[in-house]
Amino acid sequence: MPIITHDKKDLLNLIGTKLSTQELEEVISLIKPNVESSTETEIVLEVTPERPDLFGIEGLSRAIKLYLGLSGFKNYQVLNSKLNIKATHIPKRPYIAAAVIRNVSMTDAFIKSLMNIQEILAESIGRKRKKVAIGIHDLDGISQNISYVEANRDEKIFPLGTNEEMTLIEVLEKIPKGKEYGHLLAGVEKFPVFKDANGIFSFPPIINSDRTRVTEKTKNLFVELTGLDKKAVLQTLNIIVTNFAERGCIIESVKIFYGDKFEVTPELSPSYVDLGIGEINKLIGLDLKKSDVIGSLSRMGYGATDNKDVLRIYIPQYRTDILHKIDLLEDVAIGYGFNNFIPHLPNIATVGRSHPIEKLSNKVRNLLIGFGFQEIIRPILTNRRNMFDRMCAKQENIIELENPVSEEYACLRNWLLPSLVEVLSANKHVEYPQNIFEVGDAVIPDYQEETMSKTVRKISCSMSHSKASYDEIKGVVESLLKQMGTDYAFKENSSSTFIEGRQASIVVKNNIVGFLGEINPEVLDKWGLEMPCAAFEIELEKL
Amino acid sequence: MKRYELTEEGKDYLKNGLPEKRLVDILGKSKSLPFDEAKTSVDNFYIALQWTLKNNWVKSTGKELTLITYPNEIPQQNALEKIDRDEEVDENLVDILLQRKLIKKIVVSEADKLVGQEITNLTPQLLKSGLWKKVKFKKYDVNASVAKIYPGKLHAYRQVIEEIREKLIGLGFVEAKGPLVELNFWNADALFMPSDHPARGIHDIYMVKEPKEGKVLDKDLWRRVGDTHEKGWITGSKGWGSWDFELAKRLVLRSQTTAVSARTLSKLKSGDIPHKMFVIDRVFRPDVIDAKHFIEFDQCEGIVVGEGLTFRHLLGYLKEFAQIIGAEQVRFKPSYFPFTEFSTEMYVYFKDLGWVEAGGSGILRPEVTMPLGVEVPVLAWGIGIGRLAMLKLGINDIRYLISDNLDWLRNKEMVK
Structure with a gap:
C-alpha cells in the first residue's frame, strides 16, 4: 500500500479550519487511511490502493472537509480550453487524455504536491508507467499545434533535468529515467511523443522537456496522459484535475482528434446509482432513515436526492473505485462511523469441528510429548542441498520456485527429517539428549491433482545422544504405532541417509508408510554433528 | 562387626559337643565298644566316625571301635565356641566349619548397617524391613541446585x-x-x-x-x-x-x-x-x-x-x-x-x-x-x-x- 508523506501546514491550509493533531489523525483514520506517524511539520499516511483520490494532499483535504461537514458534494465545472490535439494511433501507447488547468498560483507546496501525485499515480494505477504515464507542463511554453505522433529515434528533445539536447535513443541510454522505463518501449522503431510547433515537448512514458518545465512562475498547466488502458488513463486524469481544482484552479477540456473523430477530456459529470433504503439497511444491519443515509453519503462526498422509493446517489468522477452498489453501501457505513455501530453477534447454531488431519496430528503430538520429545516448527521452504546432498539422499522431483528471494529457500520440502537435522546442527552446544519432532506439511508433485502436487502431513522424530540407536528409535516407532492402533511390520531398507543394516522401512497394510534408522555418520559429518542420531519419519495419511 | 554365625547344627554341637567329641568321650570311658553299640550311642555317628578316623583318635575293625588317643583339644570345637563369642578364628578352621555347614557368613544388608545412623536415601528395603523406624533421615539443603529437566512439550x-x-x-x-x-x-x-x-x-x-x-x-x-x-x-x-x-x-x-x-x-x-x-x-x-x-x-x-x-x-x-x-x-x-x-x-x-x-x-x-x-x-x-x-x-x-x-x-x- 502506498505510504505518502504530506506537509501538515499545507494540509491544514487546504482544509481551511483549525484542527489539533489528534483531531486531524482521528478524522483521517475514520475516512480510511492509516496514520503511520506524525511530526510538527509532516504527517505520514498509508493509503489503501483503491482510493487514489486520497493519494494527493488536495484530495485528502477534500475528503476531510467533507467528513467534517465543511463542504458538500462537488459538481466540478469544466470549461472549454479550445485546445486541440491531433493524435495518431500508436499501438505501443494507444490511449491519451489531456486537460488544461488555469489560474494556478504556484507555491512550493503545490509544486511538491504536483510532483508527488504524478509519481505515485504513475506507480500505482499506472503500474510503473505501463498502464498510465503522466506529463504536466507549463502551458505557456507550448504553442498551439499539439500533436501525439511517432517520432524517429534520432529526433531531439531537451530532457527535463539535463543540460543538453539529445536524441530520443540517447535519452533511453543516458539518463536515469530512460534506463528505468526504456523497457516499456522495447521492440518499436519509432517512439511516441507530443510535439508542438517547436518540436518534441514530451516523450512518454519517459520524460518531459525542459522547455515546458513547471516553475514557481507557472500560471497555466497542460496535463497529458498516455497509456495502455483507456479507463485507467481517463480516471487518472480525473483524479489529477479535481485535485488541482481544490487549490482554486479552473479545469478546461481538450479536444483530441483521431482523424475526423474526436474525444473531449476530462469528463467530470457525475454518474449515478439508485438504491433503496431497505437494500441499504438490509446489509448494514441498521434501521437508518433516508435523511441519515443522505447525511452519511454527503460526508463521503456523494450527492444524494430522495427520488420517491429510492435514493439517487451521484458519484463524483474522482471516485474510481465504485464498481458495484456494494461500494456505496460501505461508504454509507463509513460516513455513519464504524465505531457508532453496536456490534451484534448473530444467533447461528452450527457444530464446530477440527479437520481430521489436524485432529490426528494433535493426537500424535501428544504421544510424542509423552515420550519426552520437544516439538519444533520449521519452514516448509528449503533447498536441495539440505534436503538431498547433506542427507546423502538421492535427488528427487520436488516443487521448486521460479522466483526465490534466497537460495536458502528455493523449494518446498518433500520430507521433514532434514528440518530436524538442521535444528540439531544449530544446537551442538546445547545439552544432550536432544529429542525433537515435527508434525508438519511437505509437498510432493502429483500430476493427478488439480494443482499438480499434493500437500502431505508427515511426522518426523530424531533422538540425538551418545547412545542413540536403532533399537531405541524402533521402540518409539513401535509404541507410537501401537498406541495409534496400527498393525505394522519392519522391512530391511537401504538408504544412504542411514547406516547400512541399521535401518528399515515401516510397512502398514502392505504399504511403505515411512522409515527409521541410525543416521549415517557421513550425514552427521556433513552437518558438523558429533553425536549419534537415530530418527524416523512417517506419512500420517498413509496410516 | 560379626562376620559368621552358627547354623542350627552348629548351635546343637556348641551345646552338646561335636559328634567326634561325643564319640571319643564315650570311648574314653571303656576304651573300646562294639561297632553297633557305638553307632546307637552317638547321634550323627558316621560324621563322628569320619572325623575320629581322620584325626587318628580311633581305629575300627569293622566290628569294634577302639580309642587310640584322647585328644587334648578339639580345635573345631574351640573354633565353634570362639565364633559364637565373636572372637578371631584361624581361617582354615573357618573354612572347615563353613564346609561342614556349622557356621555361615552373616549377610549384612546395607540397611542393617544403618541402624541408628543418619541416612540419605529412603529405600524399599528400609520400608520392607521396618528398619526405617531405626534410622534418622539426613536433612537436605532444600535450596541446593538440582539437575535440570526438560519436558517433552509443544512449541x-x-x-x-x-x-x-x-x-x-x-x-x-x-x-x-x-x-x-x-x-x-x-x-x-x-x-x-x-x-x-x-x-x-x-x-x-x-x-x-x-x-x-x-x-x-x-x-x-x-x-x-x-x-x-x-x-x-x-x-x-x-x-x-x-x-x-x-x-x-x-x-x-x-x-x-x-x-x-x-x-x-x-x-x-x-x-x-x-x-x-x-x-x-x-x-x-x-x-x-x-x-x-x-x-x-x-x-x-x-x-x-x-x-x-x-x-x-x-x-x-x-x-x-x-x-x-x-x-x-x-x-x-x-x-x-x-x-x-x-x-x-x-x-x-x-x-x-x-x-x-x-x-x-x-x-x-x-x-x-x-x-x-x-x-x-x-x-x-x-x-x-x-x-x-x-x-x-x-x-x-x-x-x-x-x-x-x-x-x-x-x-x-x-x-x-
Whole structure:
C-alpha cells in the first residue's frame, strides 16, 4: 500500500479550519487511511490502493472537509480550453487524455504536491508507467499545434533535468529515467511523443522537456496522459484535475482528434446509482432513515436526492473505485462511523469441528510429548542441498520456485527429517539428549491433482545422544504405532541417509508408510554433528 | 562387626559337643565298644566316625571301635565356641566349619548397617524391613541446585494456535484445509483480484518453476469468474474490464488462506448453509528476511455464510474474537481488501500493550460469492495469528515462531 508523506501546514491550509493533531489523525483514520506517524511539520499516511483520490494532499483535504461537514458534494465545472490535439494511433501507447488547468498560483507546496501525485499515480494505477504515464507542463511554453505522433529515434528533445539536447535513443541510454522505463518501449522503431510547433515537448512514458518545465512562475498547466488502458488513463486524469481544482484552479477540456473523430477530456459529470433504503439497511444491519443515509453519503462526498422509493446517489468522477452498489453501501457505513455501530453477534447454531488431519496430528503430538520429545516448527521452504546432498539422499522431483528471494529457500520440502537435522546442527552446544519432532506439511508433485502436487502431513522424530540407536528409535516407532492402533511390520531398507543394516522401512497394510534408522555418520559429518542420531519419519495419511 | 554365625547344627554341637567329641568321650570311658553299640550311642555317628578316623583318635575293625588317643583339644570345637563369642578364628578352621555347614557368613544388608545412623536415601528395603523406624533421615539443603529437566512439550507457538483453534471450534467453526501449491485462480481470480493487481507480481507471490500450470476442473466456474472480471457477469458490477485466463492457470505458492475460503464456498450446497469455516495454515510471500518479516507465515481466517447476515453481525464476530484473544476493548477502522466490501480492520486493546492491530475482515464482494454459487452474504475475517503469538510470547523477532533455538524452545514457559 502506498505510504505518502504530506506537509501538515499545507494540509491544514487546504482544509481551511483549525484542527489539533489528534483531531486531524482521528478524522483521517475514520475516512480510511492509516496514520503511520506524525511530526510538527509532516504527517505520514498509508493509503489503501483503491482510493487514489486520497493519494494527493488536495484530495485528502477534500475528503476531510467533507467528513467534517465543511463542504458538500462537488459538481466540478469544466470549461472549454479550445485546445486541440491531433493524435495518431500508436499501438505501443494507444490511449491519451489531456486537460488544461488555469489560474494556478504556484507555491512550493503545490509544486511538491504536483510532483508527488504524478509519481505515485504513475506507480500505482499506472503500474510503473505501463498502464498510465503522466506529463504536466507549463502551458505557456507550448504553442498551439499539439500533436501525439511517432517520432524517429534520432529526433531531439531537451530532457527535463539535463543540460543538453539529445536524441530520443540517447535519452533511453543516458539518463536515469530512460534506463528505468526504456523497457516499456522495447521492440518499436519509432517512439511516441507530443510535439508542438517547436518540436518534441514530451516523450512518454519517459520524460518531459525542459522547455515546458513547471516553475514557481507557472500560471497555466497542460496535463497529458498516455497509456495502455483507456479507463485507467481517463480516471487518472480525473483524479489529477479535481485535485488541482481544490487549490482554486479552473479545469478546461481538450479536444483530441483521431482523424475526423474526436474525444473531449476530462469528463467530470457525475454518474449515478439508485438504491433503496431497505437494500441499504438490509446489509448494514441498521434501521437508518433516508435523511441519515443522505447525511452519511454527503460526508463521503456523494450527492444524494430522495427520488420517491429510492435514493439517487451521484458519484463524483474522482471516485474510481465504485464498481458495484456494494461500494456505496460501505461508504454509507463509513460516513455513519464504524465505531457508532453496536456490534451484534448473530444467533447461528452450527457444530464446530477440527479437520481430521489436524485432529490426528494433535493426537500424535501428544504421544510424542509423552515420550519426552520437544516439538519444533520449521519452514516448509528449503533447498536441495539440505534436503538431498547433506542427507546423502538421492535427488528427487520436488516443487521448486521460479522466483526465490534466497537460495536458502528455493523449494518446498518433500520430507521433514532434514528440518530436524538442521535444528540439531544449530544446537551442538546445547545439552544432550536432544529429542525433537515435527508434525508438519511437505509437498510432493502429483500430476493427478488439480494443482499438480499434493500437500502431505508427515511426522518426523530424531533422538540425538551418545547412545542413540536403532533399537531405541524402533521402540518409539513401535509404541507410537501401537498406541495409534496400527498393525505394522519392519522391512530391511537401504538408504544412504542411514547406516547400512541399521535401518528399515515401516510397512502398514502392505504399504511403505515411512522409515527409521541410525543416521549415517557421513550425514552427521556433513552437518558438523558429533553425536549419534537415530530418527524416523512417517506419512500420517498413509496410516 | 560379626562376620559368621552358627547354623542350627552348629548351635546343637556348641551345646552338646561335636559328634567326634561325643564319640571319643564315650570311648574314653571303656576304651573300646562294639561297632553297633557305638553307632546307637552317638547321634550323627558316621560324621563322628569320619572325623575320629581322620584325626587318628580311633581305629575300627569293622566290628569294634577302639580309642587310640584322647585328644587334648578339639580345635573345631574351640573354633565353634570362639565364633559364637565373636572372637578371631584361624581361617582354615573357618573354612572347615563353613564346609561342614556349622557356621555361615552373616549377610549384612546395607540397611542393617544403618541402624541408628543418619541416612540419605529412603529405600524399599528400609520400608520392607521396618528398619526405617531405626534410622534418622539426613536433612537436605532444600535450596541446593538440582539437575535440570526438560519436558517433552509443544512449541510455544503451537500452544497459542491450539488455544485459538479450540475457541473457534467452540464457536461452531468447521476447520478447513487446502493445498500449499495453489492455482492463481483460487489464490486471486476467484477472489476478484484483478489480473494486473500489484500483489500478483513476482515480487509478491512465489511462482512454481515446473509445472507452470494447474488443471481447470470446473470450466463453468472459471467462465463465471472470468466474465465477472471482464464485465461483471450478472453480479451488478462493472468488472475490471479484462481477465487473463492464462495467468489464472499459473501455479503459485498460496499467498493467502482466503484461497481455502474460496474453495470451501465453491463446494457449499444450499443444505450446508448456515456455515462457519476457519483455517489456520501456512502462506508464502517473497519478502526480506529479518526480525519483522519472513517468507512464510501462518494466517488464521474464517467465513460465516448465512441468510440475512449484516455488517453489524460482522462487527459482532470481531468483538467476540477480540475477547478470544484476551483483548479488553475493540475498535474498528475502514480498510480495504480486494475481495471484501465492507472492509474493516480491528484494533484491540491489551492492558500491557495498548492498541494493537489484530486483523482484517469484511463482507465478501458479490463478485466473489456469486460466481462461486453463493447467494447469501458471507462474512470473512482474519486474525494476525503470528503477530498475536509474538505478543503473547513476548518476542519481537518473528523467526522465533519457526525457531531452531533448542534452548529457547526448552526454556520458554508455557502459554497462559
